[in-house]
Amino acid sequence: EAGSVNLEDFVKENVGKLAADACVWEFGYVDNRETPMQFLGLRGICYVELSIETASRDVHSGTGGSIFPNPAWKLVWALNTIKKPDETICIPGFYDNIRPPSQRDVDLMAALPETSEEYKQEYGVKEFLKGLTDGVDLRIAEVFEPTCTICGLTSGYQGAGSKTVLPARASAKIDFRLVPDQTPEQVLEGLRKHLDDHGFSDIQITNLGGEPPARTDPDHPFVNLVVECARDVYGKPMQIVPLSGGSGPNHAFIHYLKLPVVTSGIGYPGTLTHSPNENIRLDLYAKGAKHIVRIINEFSKA
Amino acid sequence: EAGSVNLEDFVKENVGKLAADACVWEFGYVDNRETPMQFLGLRGICYVELSIETASRDVHSGTGGSIFPNPAWKLVWALNTIKKPDETICIPGFYDNIRPPSQRDVDLMAALPETSEEYKQEYGVKEFLKGLTDGVDLRIAEVFEPTCTICGLTSGYQGAGSKTVLPARASAKIDFRLVPDQTPEQVLEGLRKHLDDHGFSDIQITNLGGEPPARTDPDHPFVNLVVECARDVYGKPMQIVPLSGGSGPNHAFIHYLKLPVVTSGIGYPGTLTHSPNENIRLDLYAKGAKHIVRIINEFSKA
Structure with missing residues (x-):
């Protein structure tokens, strides 16, 4: 694949x-x-890597910690502007083209078997987002709501114990799952504008692939x-x-x-x-x- | 060491x-x-790992993306509350016990050689924090201001290209460099309270070592x-x-x-x-x- x-x-x-x-x-x-x-139907996808480099090599944090820009912090601050703790995605226009599920869709979703307990057991998940617990609401949210998922975070020292280093680079892998009628192009364009508008023009967006949803x-x-x-x-x-x-x-x-x-x-x-x-x-x-x-x-x- | x-x-x-x-x-x-x-004198240090686990294993982001908590996002949101883009550290009491440099300290710092160009060349750093460019102000900031440095970020997929995964775990390695008269105990206590107060009780703090500053x-x-x-x-x-x-x-x-x-x-x-x-x-x-x-x-x- x-x-x-x-x-x-x-x-x-x-x-x-x-x-x-x-x-x-x-x-x-x-x-x-x-x-x-x-x-x-299949949801669409837009998969990007956000990355930032602020130095040519890692720096001893005793030297650079107070005076050199930290790419890991910049990445955190940038990501924080993209999605809020209430799960709202803040990219301009992100929700504009969404077609909500029809009554026929809701009826079909309601007829599907319950999966909440299966999910909890299989993945060890203790709770679902937005206070959802089970039933058709959970199933509709699972597929009819677009996502912004951090798939990976990478920066600096990742081994055991401590290493006092100010990283040179930081990156995040992010996928957006898109629902009808969103497009990856719209997400990419909105994301670039959003980062620029929030002072994060130094964060690079690498497009790792996308396709629109279709049903x-x-x-x-x-x-x-x-x-x-x-x-x-x-x-x-x-x-x-x-x-x-x-x-x-x-x-x-x-x-x-x-x-x-x-x-x-x-x-x-x-x-x-x-x-x-x-x-x-x-x-x-x-x-x-x-x-x-x-x-x-x-x-x-x- | x-x-x-x-x-x-x-x-x-x-x-x-x-x-x-x-x-x-x-x-x-x-x-x-x-x-x-x-x-x-040597600055003190408080080195911690913040970590959070929301599932027993990674989940396909097509399944979990809309409804399962994402530990990478939780970590990002939690970190964002700890330090602001203007470099202010938001842990309660963090700045309370700081003794500013004396006039004698400032005179000694002023007598030290200029290092800004050396730093730019050796580390490829393009700019310093808070608009500092060179001189005694930069040198004083380098050692007399406490830090909160993200030394490492780890979560989910970190290889080449894309993998559509919702991670089970996320962690950050963070060091605080402490100036007189801060103590690591005060930072640890303040950090726990800060995370709890901001709704991040599910984020674990692992103390990886610390010592107070001394001169x-x-x-x-x-x-x-x-x-x-x-x-x-x-x-x-x-x-x-x-x-x-x-x-x-x-x-x-x-x-x-x-x-x-x-x-x-x-x-x-x-x-x-x-x-x-x-x-x-x-x-x-x-x-x-x-x-x-x-x-x-x-x-x-x-």
């Missing part, structure tokens, strides 16, 4: 050659009820076909998830090729996605193949 | 056995004018003896630096044994202190030995 920076342009320039009626995406799993899930209409006939084709294979239809928290390059297919993009993945809760010993279950491999055959069969009749 | 946590207590409990008239410290160097420098009176007769003994050896007397920016355990000797503590070190600007290839010059080794002999000789007559 290195990401392809050329995919979007390639699709745009080859709309004719890539013309199709529908698209099946490699994504998805059966959940712990053995219910196959149908993910109809398929849950009431598209092809969605219904794929969902229903699961009934024979899994003993039940797929359950629709209107938007996933993760990201992926579905935007070009949905927006330039105008395709309904549906999923028919064969993972399960123990798949260990992107981890050592990533695996699939043989029974799900067979079920997935059968599901695809049924989709092709039914689609040929439609 | 691992630091001895037992030294202070040992000295306190053995004041009788350790009784003396004066103390010569292994510290100091000739500067780039070949002038031997006499350092008459010897520049007009003590023993100082004059040691400074003058250099004349025969180095061709000039030592130049007095009333306070060094660095730290060391001179407090127990000055405050419990009531000794004047003077320095007679044999470093030089190319010594590479604490670095690979740390070295001394043979001529300075011989000069240092001669200096000590003269100190003992003159002291025996006093």
Whole structure:
């Protein structure tokens, strides 16, 4: 999953050659009820590294501590202006283009199984943000609210014990998960303006990749076909998830090729996605193949 | 220089056995004018690690980004309350016990050579804090103002490119350099109260060591003896630096044994202190030995 920076342009320039009626995406799993899930959208993403260098090498803090600029402090102060402790993201225009979930989205989210206890047990999380505890509100917040996540902080001495050093450099890796209809370009532009306006022009922004969010209409006939084709294979239809928290390059297919993009993945809760010993279950491999055959069969009749 | 946590207590409990008239410290160097420098004080220090853990393991940011607490953000928000962009340290009582430099201190600092260009060249620093540019003001700020330096920041993903992860843990290494008459105990206590008062009780403070500042009176007769003994050896007397920016355990000797503590070190600007290839010059080794002999000789007559 290195990401392809050329995919979007390639699709745009080859709309004719890539013309199709529908698209099946490699994504998805059966959940712990053995219910196959149908993910109809992916959040967008904008991943940046903020960095600042104030000296050519680290300095003994007894020398520089009182008189040299400290890049770690500058980074902290800059980050502090980007998101407030109440989780508000302060980049100008950040919330301008957000389309809230429709009533249909809310109904679909309400039908999904409860996950709060699972999260607490699996990740050791004691509480959720903004006073949320469980239910549809938590699930809607999980995917329909955009994020600004610090994925990493790096500066100076990181070993055991103490080292009295004033670092030369500091950096933060940050991802923004975007909801319809936000775009990574809007975030990048807003972030640069925000940092400049707050006196942090010396903080560099490195764009490490992004893509807009995109969704398929849950009431598209092809969605219904794929969902229903699961009934024979899994003993039940797929359950629709209107938007996933993760990201992926579905935007070009949905927006330039105008395709309904549906999923028919064969993972399960123990798949260990992107981890050592990533695996699939043989029974799900067979079920997935059968599901695809049924989709092709039914689609040929439609 | 691992630091001895037992030294202070040992000295306190053995004041009788350790009784003396004066103390010569292994510290100091000739500067780039070949002038031997006499350092008459060391700043104190309080070194802490602030850390916070909000989950048992890192979480995919597509899952947790909108609803799980982020320890890196909490650390940023907490740090931001500790020091303001104008360099003011906001811990209650932090500045209460500071004794400003005396007129004698200011005169001694004014007599020291200019270092601003040297700093800019050696460390690639473009500007100094608080609009300072050079001269005695810069030199006084360097050692007579206490600091709060972020020595290190650690959280989440730190490799190349992007990894979309919500970290489980975040930490910061921080040193406070203390000036007379601050104490590490006062800083630790104030910092805990400050974090609690700002809603950061979940941030742990690990005390990684500290010692109070201590100084010897520049007009003590023993100082004059040691400074003058250099004349025969180095061709000039030592130049007095009333306070060094660095730290060391001179407090127990000055405050419990009531000794004047003077320095007679044999470093030089190319010594590479604490670095690979740390070295001394043979001529300075011989000069240092001669200096000590003269100190003992003159002291025996006093």
